[in-house]
Amino acid sequence: xxxxxxxxxxxxxxxxxxxxxxxxxxxxxxxxxxxxxxxxxxxxxxxxxxxxxxxxxxxxxxxxxxxxxxxxxxxxxxxxxxxxxxxxxxxxxxxxxxxxxxxxxxxxxxxxxxxxxxxxxxxxxxxxxxxxxxxxxxxxxxxxxxxxxxxxxxxxxxxxxxxxxxxxxxxxxxxxxxxxxxxxxxxxxxxxxxxxxxxxxxxxxxxxxxxxxxxxxxxxxxxxxxxxxxxxxxxxxxxxxxxxxxxxxxxxxxxxxxxxxxxxxxxxxxxxxxxxxxxxxxxxxxxxxxxxxxxxxxxxxxxxxxxxxxxxxxxxxxxxxxxxxxxxxxxxxxxxxxxxxxxxxxxxxxxxxxxxxxxxxxxxxxxxxxxxxxxxxxxxxxxxxxxxxxxxxxxxxxxxxxxxxxxxxxxxxxxxxxxxxxxxxxxxxxxxxxxxxxxxxxxxxxxxxxxxxxxxxxxxxxxxxxxxxxxxxxxxxxxxxxxxxxxxxxxxx
Amino acid sequence: xxxxxxxxxxxxxxxxxxxxxxxxxxxxxxxxxxxxxxxxxxxxxxxxxxxxxxxxxxxxxxxxxxxxxxxxxxxxxxxxxxxxxxxxxxxxxxxxxxxxxxxxxxxxxxxxxxxxxxxxxxxxxxxxxxxxxxxxxxxxxxxxxxxxxxxxxxxxxxxxxxxxxxxxxxxxxxxxxxxxxxxxxxxxxxxxxxxxxxxxxxxxxxxxxxxxxxxxxxxxxxxxxxxxxxxxxxxxxxxxxxxxxxxxxxxxxxxxxxxxxxxxxxxxxxx
Numbered sequence: 001x002x003x004x005x006x007x008x009x010x011x012x013x014x015x016x017x018x019x020x021x022x023x024x025x026x027x028x029x030x031x032x033x034x035x036x037x038x039x040x041x042x043x044x045x046x047x048x049x050x051x052x053x054x055x056x057x058x059x060x061x062x063x064x065x066x067x068x069x070x071x072x073x074x075x076x077x078x079x080x081x082x083x084x085x086x087x088x089x090x091x092x093x094x095x096x097x098x099x100x101x102x103x104x105x106x107x108x109x110x111x112x113x114x115x116x117x118x119x120x121x122x123x124x125x126x127x128x129x130x131x132x133x134x135x136x137x138x139x140x141x142x143x144x145x146x147x148x149x150x151x152x153x154x155x156x157x158x159x160x161x162x163x164x165x166x167x168x169x170x171x172x173x174x175x176x177x178x179x180x181x182x183x184x185x186x187x188x189x190x191x192x193x194x195x196x197x198x199x200x201x202x203x204x205x206x207x208x209x210x211x212x213x214x215x216x217x218x219x220x221x222x223x224x225x226x227x228x229x230x231x232x233x234x235x236x237x238x239x240x241x242x243x244x245x246x247x248x249x250x251x252x253x254x255x256x257x258x259x260x261x262x263x264x265x266x267x268x269x270x271x272x273x274x275x276x277x278x279x280x281x282x283x284x285x286x287x288x289x290x291x292x293x294x295x296x297x298x299x300x301x302x303x304x305x306x307x308x309x310x311x312x313x314x315x316x317x318x319x320x321x322x323x324x325x326x327x328x329x330x331x332x333x334x335x336x337x338x339x340x341x342x343x344x345x346x347x348x349x350x351x352x353x354x355x356x357x358x359x360x361x362x363x364x365x366x367x368x369x370x371x372x373x374x375x376x377x378x379x380x381x382x383x384x385x386x387x388x389x390x391x392x393x394x395x396x397x398x399x400x401x402x403x404x405x406x407x408x409x410x411x412x413x414x415x416x417x418x419x420x421x422x423x424x425x426x427x428x429x430x431x432x433x434x435x436x437x438x439x440x441x442x443x444x445x446x447x448x449x450x451x452x453x454x455x456x457x458x459x460x461x462x463x464x465x466x467x468x469x470x471x472x473x474x475x476x477x478x479x480x481x482x483x484x485x486x487x488x489x490x491x492x493x
Numbered sequence: 494x495x496x497x498x499x500x501x502x503x504x505x506x507x508x509x510x511x512x513x514x515x516x517x518x519x520x521x522x523x524x525x526x527x528x529x530x531x532x533x534x535x536x537x538x539x540x541x542x543x544x545x546x547x548x549x550x551x552x553x554x555x556x557x558x559x560x561x562x563x564x565x566x567x568x569x570x571x572x573x574x575x576x577x578x579x580x581x582x583x584x585x586x587x588x589x590x591x592x593x594x595x596x597x598x599x600x601x602x603x604x605x606x607x608x609x610x611x612x613x614x615x616x617x618x619x620x621x622x623x624x625x626x627x628x629x630x631x632x633x634x635x636x637x638x639x640x641x642x643x644x645x646x647x648x649x650x651x652x653x654x655x656x657x658x659x660x661x662x663x664x665x666x667x668x669x670x671x672x673x674x675x676x677x678x679x680x681x682x683x684x685x686x687x688x689x690x691x692x693x694x695x696x697x698x699x700x701x702x703x704x705x706x707x708x709x710x711x712x713x714x715x716x717x718x719x720x721x722x723x724x725x726x727x728x729x730x731x732x733x734x735x736x737x738x739x740x741x742x743x744x745x746x747x748x749x750x751x752x753x754x755x756x757x758x759x760x761x762x763x764x
Contacts, residue, residue, distance in 0.1 A: 221720045240721040242545075296528040296546050360707045361546060364526045367708075377620065377702050 025491045027211040028472070030484055031223060031235040033352075034380070035216035038174040039188065041160040042115055045123035047401055047482040050160035051236065052194055052214050054483035057098075058163035058179035061089055061108065062154050066488075068312075068403070068480030070158045074103065074180060084149030084434050091140045095203040097166050098184035105142040109134045111164045112144065126407060127156040130431065151434040155404070160481060182207045182487045192216065196486075208474075208490035220353065227253070227467055234468040234475065236484045239353060241299040247467045256466040257301060258478035262399035263308050264354055266362060266457030269393055271417040274343055281454035283333035284395075285323035287369040288362060294460050297357035302460035307451040308406050311461050312478075315443040319451040323458065330369045342370025345394030349375060350383040354462065355397040362397070362457075388415045399462045403481050406443070409450050418455045498750020504743025508736070512558040521549035523556055524708055532726040542728045545718060550732050556710035557733065560622065561740065564704070565691030567626045569684050572633020577680060579634070580641030581672060584649060585664040596642065599635035607632040608697060615703040622705040629694045633687050640683050644676035678755035685748035689741045696737050712737050 036048040041058055055063060063073035072078075075089040095103040114120060116128035130153065133145040146153065156162060169178035177185050182204065183196040197211045215232055217223045220240035226232050230252070238244065247253040266288065274280045294302040303311045306319030334340060349359040356377060363373045373395065378386065387393045400408070410427040412419035423446060430442040451458070464479045474488040521539070527547030535542045541550040576599075583595040602610075611628035618624045645668065648654055657667050698704035699713030707714070712733040719730035 224721060242721055242725060246724055292526070292528045296526065296531065357545070361526055361528070363708060364524060364546075367524060375707050377706065 026209055027213070028209050028234065028486065028489065028491075029213045029215060029232045030486070031215050031217050031226060031232040032484065033216070033218050033223070033237055033239050035191065035218075036194075039177040039185070039194075040173045041163055041177075042111070042165060043121045043123075043174065048216075050482040051484050052196075053177060053179070053181075053185075054160045054163075054481065055181060055485040055487055056183045056196060056212070057177055057181045057185055058160070058165070059181050060157055060159070060163045062158040064158045064403075064480045064483070066476040066478065066480070066485070068478065070155050073158070074108075074164055078154075084151075085146050087144045087146070087153065088137070089142050089144065091142065092203055093140060095180050096201045097169065097180055098178045098199055098201075099166075099169055100201070101166060101168055102139075103164060103166070103180050104139040105136040106139070107164055107166050108142045109136050110167045111162075114165070114170070115162065122161055124159060124161040124402070127159055127162055148432050149434050150431055151436075151439055152404070152431075158481070159403075160483070183209075183212060204487075207487045209486055212486050214484070218351070230469065234466065234472060234484075236466050236475075237479075238465045238467045241301045241353075241463075241465060244299075244301075244465055244467070252470055254468050254470050254472070256468070256475060256477050258464045258466070258476070259303070259310070259312050260399075260401055260462045260464045260479040261310050261403040261405070261481065262401040262462030262464075262479070263305055263310065263405075264302070264358070264397065264399040264459045264462050265308065266459060267387075267393075267396045267398055267416050268454075268456050269391060269395070269416060270419070270455060271391070272345075272394055274337065274339060275345065275394060277337050278454060279333045279337040280339065281457075282323075283330040283337070283339075283369065284366065284371065285454045285457050286326045286330040286333065287366055287371070288323070288457055288459070289325040289365055290320070290459055291325075292365070293358050293361050296361045297354055298460070298463065301463035301465065303463075304460050305458045307447040307458055308400070308409065308456070309443070309447050310403075313404075315440045317444045317447045319447060320458075322451045323454070327365075327369050334370060339370070342372060344372040344374065347373035347375050348383065348387050348393045348396045349377050350380055350396070350398060351377075352399070354399060358397050358459065362395075391415050391417060395457075397459070401462070401479070401482055406446055406450070409446075409455060416456060418450070418453070420449065420453060423449045423453075495750050495753055497746045498754065501743045501746025501748070501750055504739050505747050508558045508740045508743065509562060511555045512562050515552070515555035515559050519549075519552035519555050521552045523548045523552045523710055532722065532729065534726070534728060541732050542726070544715070544729050545722060545726075550715075550729065553710045553715060554712070554732060554736050557712040557715060557736070558740070560699075560705050560709055560711045561692050561695050561737075564622055564626050564629065564695040565688050568629035568691045568694070569633055569687045571626070571630030572637050572687060573680065573684060576634040576637025577641045577673075580638040580643075581645050581668040583638070584642045584645035584672070585668055587646060587649070595638065599638045602631065603635045607694070611694065611698055612701070612703060615698065620703040620706060622709065625695060625698045625704045628698070629691050632694075633691070636683065636687060637680065640679060641676055644679050645672045648672050648675055678751075682748055682752040682755065685744055685751060689744035689748070692737065692740055692744070 032051050034048040036052055037046050038044050041049045041053055059073045061073055061075040062070050065071055074092055074095060076092045077090045079088045097103055112134045115122045116131050130146045130150040131144060132147040135143045137143055182199060182202045184199040186195040186197050188194045194214045198207055217226055223235055223239055224243050227235050244255050248255045268275050268281055270276055290304040304320050305311060306322055309316050347359055347363060349355045359375055363375055366373055387396050407427055408414050409418050410424045426442055426446045433439050466475055468475055471492050473490050473492050476485055530543055530547035531545055533539060533543045539549045544550055579595050583592045586592050614628040615624045654671055657671055695704055696713035699711040700717045704713055705711045715733035723730045
């Protein structure tokens with residue numbers, strides 16, 4: 001062996017070692033389907049905002065863990081008065097916002113008062129409705145007084161809509177979010193990506209990742225191609241369930257199929273004739289074959305539901321029996337309601353495949369019993385305007401992904417316009433009840449009422465497929481709230 | 494008769510025939526879904542396999558042919574019905590302000606990318622087959638207007654037109670009785686080409702969700718639906734894709750053949 005060859009081998013070995021050292025990647029590119037319309041989780045309803053920012057950039061007093069449990073967040077601990085009205089939070093020491101300012105009790109008071117203010121644009125104002133007063137005791141202690149005991153107050157404070165923001169940065173929060181999380185916001189290239197990087201002054205354990213890029217890929221085919229080409233490392237909420245077997249068979253990838261809080265429902269306009277007739281809604285419910293929709297639209301991913309409640313929740317009651325697939329019963333009910341020859345209504349579908357594909361299946365199933373539907377495919381902005389705001393629809397399909405959101409049925413102005421004094425009374429009682437057994441019982445009653453009133457067609461609980469490169473650890477399996485929490489994510493190879 | 498014309502006519506007749514048969518009969522009902530039977534490859538029961546809802550793809554292609562042909566035919570009809578009279582009118586008043594107005598107006602429509610305007614129209618008035626017809630039809634107007642004007646202009650110089658003018662016929666009657674019959678073959682050839690472009694435009698609009706809405710079958714939407722299924726069930730994308738290819742190929746071959754056949758000069762050259 002000549003000296004030259006030896007040198008060459010030595011150099012190659014060094015290059016190889018160097019290569020191995022570099023292989024430990026510390027940045028990550030995450031694909032998600034929808035781009036957030038703005039970056040203020042306390043001022044927008046879009047889930048995509050939380051997908052990018054929850055826990056990564058913004059934190060609240062409490063927070064959701066991957067398993068859905070609520071644990072201390074910016075509040076290190078709390079005391080609850082015996083009457084359940086006064087919550088005294090002790091904040092963590094040394095927490096700073098990404099602009100370097102300190103997070104203290106004043107910021108908590110500012111955030112909560114802003115969210116519950118008269119002119120607040122918070123999408124979930126109901127979370128804060130029970131708060132009577134917020135008082136700063138000292139910089140690390142804040143006292144929240146409730147008007148009446150609220151058993152779910154700590155749960156409410158974990159929502160993305162309840163994160164702590166600073167008065168110094170509130171003006172530009174929609175484009176330049178400044179939070180307390182492990183990652184700080186760097187750049188938003190609209191229509192393409194959002195870049196985050198690790199925040200050095202983070203109060204908790206430093207994240208394993210040094211940088212993260214969220215890319216927005218709405219087209220399922222493009223998502224598939226980008227993942228296959230390894231242009232992205234993780235796709236959270238992969239939009240094409242039919243492609244999952246290919247990723248599963250490929251050793252370069254791992255597929256996680258978790259559950260969500262997404263009740264996918266055939267939303268029904270309860271104010272528009274003939275859908276205001278409970279017999280007609282019951283007929284629709286019995287005309288629907290859920291399993292066919294789960295198989296046909298979601299390729300088997302999804303759990304049938306019979307009411308607006310997540311099946312993995314311990315308080316879930318299986319009421320699918322109320323709406324078994326029975327086209328004969330459905331026809332009989334229609335005849336009884338005076339629509340023996342059926343009727344025509346609209347079916348407005350937002351972009352996700354559960355809606356577009358599910359819509360075609362439901363249209364075919366309804367046609368079997370004589371109900372004709374005029375399908376129109378809408379983009380999300382159109383859907384939000386026509387259906388959600390203007391309530392100009394007969395039927396629509398959408399997934400309600402907020403956790404524990406059965407309370408929307410108590411609001412008669414909500415887009416499906418269900419107005420039941422009985423249900424509203426149960427919800428009021430629930431808010432005032434803190435004892436777990438009593439709450440379970442009330443929740444069961446609430447679930448039963450909406451199921452037996454056939455408010456909406458209850459289809460299935462949306463599954464949450466995540467496709468990731470092999471060697472990524474710490475991703476959330478389930479979606480207890482919309483989030484792609486990267487604080488615990490790392491590369492193992 | 495040239496062989497390409499024959500092939501083109503056979504292909505076109507095949508699809509037109511399928512569309513006609515679908516009016517009274519299809520192998521399976523495409524409105525009832527059979528989900529357990531989805532994404533099956535071609536078999537004895539389903540000659541071209543089934544789609545993601547277990548519908549028979551052959552039946553879908555047959556009904557889709559109907560949608561494609563109806564949309565393209567009506568769109569070409571709009572283009573001819575409005576474009577040809579405009580072109581003849583402009584030619585009759587050659588050099589006048591009216592001529593300028595008509596032809597510059599046509600240039601204006603031509604200046605816009607057709608698909609973009611079609612998207613605009615369907616976005617404003619809602620996605621439906623009717624709006625797709627109107628959107629595609631509008632873009633056929635300048636094509637026919639220009640062609641009929643240029644055809645008419647050369648005819649206006651001819652002696653038999655001069656004779657008609659001397660005998661006191663109005664410009665309208667001359668256009669109708671003498672010019673139109675003489676440019677008809679041009680229009681038919683162009684109509685065939687525009688028809689094939691109409692098929693493509695309908696498929697493109699349906700592909701992006703702006704054409705015929707479900708449950709109406711449409712080749713473009715079949716392609717779009719099949720997009721994520723290519724790897725697991727390639728026939729779902731291949732079949733509608735090939736249908737579009739062969740339909741358009743057939744019309745183009747037929748159009749070429751018609752031109753050779755109808756154009757007297759080319760006929761002389763051949764002879």
